[in-house]
Structures are given as C-alpha cells and as structure tokens.
Amino acid sequence: MRSSERIWWKEGIVYQIYPRSFYDSNGDGIGDLQGIIKKLDYIKKLGIDIIWLNPVYQSPNDDMGYDISDYHKINPEYGHLSDMDQLIEEIHNRGMKLIMDLVINHTSSEHPWFMESKKSKDNLYRDFYIWRQGENGKEPNNWASFFEGSAWKYEPSTGEYYLHLFTEKQVDLNWENPRMREKIYSMMKWWLDKKIDGFRLDVINMISKDSQLPSVQTEGQEQYGNGRQYFVNGPKVHEYLQEMNREIFQHYDIMTVGECPATPIEEAVKYVDQSRNELNMIFKFEHVGIDQTHHFFSYQQWKLSELKKIFTRWQNGLKDGWNSIYLMNHDQPRTVTRFGNDKEYRAESAKMLATFYLSLKGTPFIYQGDEIGMTNVAFKRIEDYRDVATINYYRETVKQGQNHEQIMKNIHFKSRDNSRTPMQWDDSKNSGFSSAPPWLQVNPNYPTINVTHSLKNPHSIFHYYQKMITLRKKYLTLVYGDYQIINENDESIYAYFRKSENDQLLIILNFTNKKCGFTIPQTFFQKNPQLLITNYQDIVKLEQPKIQLKPYESRIYQIDL
Ligand code: TEU
Ligand code: CA
Numbered sequence: 001m002r003s004s005e006r007i008w009w010k011e012g013i014v015y016q017i018y019p020r021s022f023y024d025s026n027g028d029g030i031g032d033l034q035g036i037i038k039k040l041d042y043i044k045k046l047g048i049d050i051i052w053l054n055p056v057y058q059s060p061n062d063d064m065g066y067d068i069s070d071y072h073k074i075n076p077e078y079g080h081l082s083d084m085d086q087l088i089e090e091i092h093n094r095g096m097k098l099i100m101d102l103v104i105n106h107t108s109s110e111h112p113w114f115m116e117s118k119k120s121k122d123n124l125y126r127d128f129y130i131w132r133q134g135e136n137g138k139e140p141n142n143w144a145s146f147f148e149g150s151a152w153k154y155e156p157s158t159g160e161y162y163l164h165l166f167t168e169k170q171v172d173l174n175w176e177n178p179r180m181r182e183k184i185y186s187m188m189k190w191w192l193d194k195k196i197d198g199f200r201l202d203v204i205n206m207i208s209k210d211s212q213l214p215s216v217q218t219e220g221q222e223q224y225g226n227g228r229q230y231f232v233n234g235p236k237v238h239e240y241l242q243e244m245n246r247e248i249f250q251h252y253d254i255m256t257v258g259e260c261p262a263t264p265i266e267e268a269v270k271y272v273d274q275s276r277n278e279l280n281m282i283f284k285f286e287h288v289g290i291d292q293t294h295h296f297f298s299y300q301q302w303k304l305s306e307l308k309k310i311f312t313r314w315q316n317g318l319k320d321g322w323n324s325i326y327l328m329n330h331d332q333p334r335t336v337t338r339f340g341n342d343k344e345y346r347a348e349s350a351k352m353l354a355t356f357y358l359s360l361k362g363t364p365f366i367y368q369g370d371e372i373g374m375t376n377v378a379f380k381r382i383e384d385y386r387d388v389a390t391i392n393y394y395r396e397t398v399k400q401g402q403n404h405e406q407i408m409k410n411i412h413f414k415s416r417d418n419s420r421t422p423m424q425w426d427d428s429k430n431s432g433f434s435s436a437p438p439w440l441q442v443n444p445n446y447p448t449i450n451v452t453h454s455l456k457n458p459h460s461i462f463h464y465y466q467k468m469i470t471l472r473k474k475y476l477t478l479v480y481g482d483y484q485i486i487n488e489n490d491e492s493i494y495a496y497f498r499k500s501e502n503d504q505l506l507i508i509l510n511f512t513n514k515k516c517g518f519t520i521p522q523t524f525f526q527k528n529p530q531l532l533i534t535n536y537q538d539i540v541k542l543e544q545p546k547i548q549l550k551p552y553e554s555r556i557y558q559i560d561l
Pocket of ligand 2: 024025026027028029030031032077
C-alpha cells in the first residue's frame with residue numbers, strides 16, 4: 001500500500017473509557033482524570049492508538065454526563081481543566097490520540113442557555129430550545145421519551161412545553177437556530193484548539209426534527225409512541241453536518257464518529273460517503289438490536305445467520321465510506337455475556353469474539369474491561385442500580401403491574417449498568433478500583449476476573465487481545481482488505497476472507513459451545529495456509545481442508561498471493 005493511502009483513524013484501535021468507572025485516584029469512589037492518567041501505560045501496553053472518553057464535562061449527572069451544564073468545564077468529580085490538559089499531553093506523549101464525547105443534541109436543563117430560555121418567551125435564548133403550546137391541556141404531540149413517559153415537559157413560568165427526547169433534564173437544542181449552531185461550533189473549536197484528536201458525536205442523527213412535530217400512531221393502549229420517523233435522520237441533518245464540516249472538521253486532522261441509532265445502511269451512506277464531507281464513520285445499531293424486541297429491555301434469542309447478514313451488509317455496503325466496529329459500549333450488555341458464553345467458555349468465547357471484531361474492515365472500538373472478559377452483573381435490588389433508563393424502566397413496568405421477576409431478569413440482561421460496574425483491576429477490596437465504596441457496586445466476580453490475573457497469565461484474554469492487535473498492525477489486509485463471507489447460512493460457524501493484492505486471510509469462528517466441522521475452500525487450502533492465531537493452545541497441523549473446531553474456537557490462516 002502506498003503510504004499516502006494510509007489513514008491513522010482507519011488503522012487505529014480505539015479504547016473506550018467510561019471515566020466514572022475506570023480508576024479512582026483520590027478515594028471518593030468515583031473514577032477520575034488523574035486515575036486515567038495512572039493507567040495510560042496499561043492501555044498503551046494493550047496496543048491502543050486512540051482513546052474515547054465518555055463525557056467528563058460539568059453535569060448534574062441525571063444521565064451520567066450526557067446532560068451537560070457547561071461545555072467548557074470539567075465535572076469537579078473528575079478533576080479540572082488542568083487535569084484535562086495534562087491527560088491530553090500524557091496521551092500524546094505515549095503516541096496515542098484522544099477523542100471526546102460531544103453531546104450537542106441536547107444540554108442539561110441546568111445549562112445557562114436553558115436557564116435563560118425558560119425565563120420568558122422573548123428571551124434571547126428562547127429559540128435555543130424547542131418550545132410549543134400544549135394541545136387541549138395535553139403535550140404538543142404524543143412522542144415518547146427514550147427513557148419512558150412523554151418527550152415533553154410543561155414549564156409553568158411561560159406556560160409552554162419543551163422537548164426532551166431523553167430525560168426531562170436533557171433538553172433538545174433547536175438546530176434551526178443559526179445563533180445556537182454558531183455557539184456550538186465555537187465550543188468545538190475551543191476543544192480542538194486544546195489539541196484533542198476528534199469527537200464521538202452523541203445521537204447526532206437526531207438533531208434535525210420535522211418542524212411540524214406530528215404525532216405518531218400508537219399501538220393499542222399506549223399513550224406515547226416512538227416519533228423517530230420525525231427526528232431520526234431528519235430533514236436537515238445532512239445540511240447541518242456539512243456546515244459543521246466546513247466550519248470545523250475540515251480545518252483539523254481529526255477523527256469523527258457519529259452515533260446513529262435506528263439507521264439503515266441506505267441512510268448511513270449519506271453520513272460517511274467521503275465526497276459528501278460529513279463524518280468519517282458512524283456507530284450503527286442493527287447488530288446490537290439483534291436480540292431486542294419491542295422495548296430496549298425485552299430480548300429474544302438471536303441467530304448467527306442474522307448476525308452475519310447484518311455484518312456482511314455493512315462490511316460491503318459502505319463503498320465510499322468507512323465502518324466503525326463495536327460489540328458493546330456503555331449502553332450495552334457485556335460482549336461475552338451477550339454474544340459468547342460467560343460461564344464454562346468465558347475465556348475461549350471472549351477470545352473468539354476478539355478475533356471477530358478485530359478482524360473486520362473498519363475501526364475497532366474496545367470497551368474497557370472487555371480485554372479481560374468482564375461480564376454482566378445481576379444486582380438483586382433495584383436500589384443498587386444507578387442508570388436512569390434502568391430505574392425509569394423499573395418504575396414504569398412495576399406501575400403497569402408487570403411481573404417483578406421478569407422485570408429484574410430483563411434488567412439483569414439489558415441494564416446499562418452491566419457495562420458501567422467499576423473496572424476490575426485486582427482481587428483487593430473494591431477490585432482495586434477505589435479505596436472507598438464505589439458509586440456503583442463492583443461485579444462480585446472480581447476476585448477471579450481482573451487485570452492483575454490477566455497480566456500474569458500468558459494465555460489470558462488480555463494477552464490474546466494484545467496478540468490480535470499486533471497482528472492487525474502487521475497484516476494491513478485486516479484493516480484495508482476486502483471482506484468476503486463464506487458460509488452465510490450456517491448457524492454455528494462464521495467464516496470469511498479478507499483479501500488484498502498481497503495476501504488473503506481466512507477467519508474461522510465457532511460461535512457455539514459444541515465441536516463443529518468446517519471445510520476450508522480448496523483454492524485457499526492449496527496455497528499452503530499459515531496459521532496466524534488461534535484461541536486454543538494445542539495447535540493442530542493443517543493436513544486436510546476438513547477441520548474440526550473446538551467450542552468457541554477461532555483461527556486465522558493466511559496465504560500469500
Ligand atoms: O445513546 C443513545 C441511545 O439512543 C441509546 O443507546 C440508548 O442509551 C439506549 O437505547 C437505551 O435506551 C446516547 C448515549 O450513548 C447514552 O449513554 C445517552 O443516555 C443518550 O445518548 C442520551 O444522551
Ligand atoms: Ca475520584
């Protein structure tokens with residue numbers, strides 16, 4: 001490959017840090033910026049190039065930082081701007097980069113803009129948000145909030161309602177207002193001038209709402225319905241992103257990744273086609289919706305053939321764009337619990353899944369703790385949960401008289417707190433995360449699942465991740481090569497080629513807890529394939545194209561072309 005064609009944010013591997021749960025440096029039970037600084041060598045050791053930080057701005061924490069009350073300040077729980085400057089410098093000193101979470105679909109209701117906006121109808125900041133009159137003593141329309149109840153909140157001081165797609169303390173900004181947009185752009189510039197390396201843009205595909213704000217058809221008795229057809233990938237979203245690109249992105253060498261729930265590939269291409277000058281990549285949601293039914297918290301068994309269809313469609317569908325690759329984040333269940341087996345095959349399946357998402361075309365995002373195979377948690381009492389979506393879901397479903405056991409079962413699988421329990425550093429009290437009781441309890445399995453164990457054991461999940469990352473850097477075909485699915489309909493094994501001018505790689509993944517057979521395609525087998533990596537220790541010599549895979553076994557073979 002010519003070096004001019006190589007791009008750092010395509011080759012880079014991202015590590016997502018949830019700051020509140022990563023490492024507490026001052027013993028208050030809350031992770032912080034100095035804590036991250038202390039662990040940078042650990043992240044570097046894993047082979048990471050880019051760090052994504054969940055929001056650390058000043059916030060009343062109604063939705064754990066996704067409700068920002070001052071974009072120019074750090075939440076004092078995490079530190080100060082001077083700590084942020086130091087963090088940026090320490091990350092750069094280690095040859096890594098940093099992207100910040102940018103939450104600009106909404107602000108906190110405690111943001112000064114909103115404090116002004118709600119004062120009077122002719123306030124200078126009134127139009128920074130979306131205000132409407134009620135309809136017959138009810139909300140302006142019947143949209144539901146993502147976090148239960150109506151998406152509108154009545155504000156007595158001016159007798160109007162404001163829109164909030166998430167909690168009532170997360171107020172949707174009015175992107176129609178050019179003055180508001182300008183303020184956002186200058187804030188972005190302020191951060192980029194601090195030398196950060198890009199942004200992850202929170203629910204960026206929801207910033208443009210249909211100006212009519214029409215009600216939606218609801219199902220049966222439901223009072224509120226999902227209004228997404230009127231604000232997901234809305235009428236002016238691309239206009240705004242192109243403007244943002246002209247004003248900001250194009251002046252810096254940065255990486256941009258937009259979070260885009262409920263976005264099919266036909267819509268996705270519009271965000272990432274290079275020629276359109278919008279974003280570098282987006283987070284797609286189809287694969288994390290695979291086991292979801294009518295509600296975020298209800299789930300069903302998923303099928304491997306379905307997973308393959310989704311990935312294959314996205315691997316091949318962004319012709320002029322680029323993929324992001326992730327299996328979990330701070331909103332999703334733990335990878336090994338959801339897609340692998342967190343019981344008898346925890347190590348094997350976590351390694352198989354690492355082989356999977358680190359061998360696809362796109363920029364991989366590793367969520368903190370996945371590199372040691374952390375699992376879901378199951379707190380017995382709802383009082384032990386901290387996530388607003390979980391707490392609201394519990395309150396609403398109990399009110400509706402749903403079965404308590406079933407509600408807790410759904411929470412145990414789907415709660416966003418599964419991903420947010422403190423990082424498990426060692427087997428000491430509070431998993432070495434903090435000297436004080438943490439803000440959210442540690443997963444009780446920390447005495448066996450922790451970083452110290454993983455670092456000591458040469459065959460650990462950590463060391464496997466490290467190897468996979470090294471491999472991805474050595475074989476650029478894993479980054480840039482074409483993707484070709486081999487066995488679309490098989491429900492046990494997922495196998496695909498990655499191919500470039502110089503070589504071809506075959507990735508074989510057993511997604512089941514049983515032994516399974518697979519036949520290596522003849523043309524590939526004839527070229528003397530070399531085994532690059534496997535998640536089992538006893539390596540079998542390849543004597544014939546028919547192979548047997550152990551439970552959750554994964555292998556990558558390579559041939560020169
Ligand atoms: O998430 C957007 C989002 O719609 C979902 O991931 C959501 O969390 C899930 O469906 C649960 O209902 C982003 C952030 O990642 C999330 O943490 C925030 O809560 C949300 O935006 C609001 O800022
Ligand atoms: Ca702290």
